[in-house]
Amino acid sequence: MKLAIAADHAGFDYKKELIEWLKSHGHNVIDFGTDSDASCDYPDYAYPATEAVLNNIVRYAILICGTGIGVSITANKMKGIRAADCVTVEMARLARLHNNANVLTFGARLISLELAKEIITTFLNTEFEGGRHKSRVEKIHLLTGR
Ligand code: RB5
Numbered sequence: 001m002k003l004a005i006a007a008d009h010a011g012f013d014y015k016k017e018l019i020e021w022l023k024s025h026g027h028n029v030i031d032f033g034t035d036s037d038a039s040c041d042y043p044d045y046a047y048p049a050t051e052a053v054l055n056n057i058v059r060y061a062i063l064i065c066g067t068g069i070g071v072s073i074t075a076n077k078m079k080g081i082r083a084a085d086c087v088t089v090e091m092a093r094l095a096r097l098h099n100n101a102n103v104l105t106f107g108a109r110l111i112s113l114e115l116a117k118e119i120i121t122t123f124l125n126t127e128f129e130g131g132r133h134k135s136r137v138e139k140i141h142l143l144t145g146r
Pocket of ligand 1: 008010011042065066067068069070071
């Protein structure tokens, strides 16, 4: 699967590990930075990664910061983006199943790298259920204009 990944300084180490792990599982990963653990501003990296989703360059984006909250807020400002900040595998499953989330976010300061991998695996392998959830998801964009 073609994926975008981005992180700020708090998520940099996880990003590095996860890129190798995703590639070892056959994924094609585009790295939108940051490139070191030097302090930086998460919108600078989250924004271009979400653009890659909106431009159909990648299927999903994975965004990492300290909590996952900053990158999630940034991503959800973009029209057409449905970002879910997940701290459990069940949240990742339901974010895809019910919300058709196209961006996964999490906090490197809150969850282990092993749990992050389980969350990613579940997110990537769960399809949107559609049905009653389809009109709800459509309504998000209709009512908010985003
Ligand atoms: C950086 O210290 C931290 O604020 C950032 O990674 C993120 O958690 C913000 O939501």
